[in-house]
Amino acid sequence: MGSFSIWHWLIVLVIVMLVFGTKKLRNIGTDLGGAVKGFKDGMKTSDEPQKANDQIQQSAAGTPEKTVDVQAKDVNK
Template sequence: MGDLFTIQHLLLILLIVVLVFGTKKLRNIGSDLGGAVKSFKEGMAGNETAASEEKKPLEEKAANSVQQDVANKTKEHS
């Protein structure tokens, strides 16, 4: 009595869903859901790649700026 859903309850719910929607409709829903998850993962991976590519030019500019500052200060002291 303590179990809210047993395996029999879940199988009965699955049977009712199959009877209502049919296997073809469920297969289409499953493939659509799988495609959406795949697209989402690819999009997230693309965002991480784009973000890291954006950081590279900024880091190079910062390094060049620091080198120029050091060069200017050494010229001033010479």
């Protein structure tokens, strides 16, 4: 009783198709797919400039960004 069989899901699918229609469901699927694709593209483009910027800084400096070059003094003299 806790799990649904394939017949339950088919009946639900038929009812949803009768209520919304196949054209409306197709439009919802297309819109959802476009939104997911846009999100993925946005995530890829936001990572690329940061990686390129980090590589440029490391190659120009020769050392990691947070390294500080100091000279130690002996305070006991």
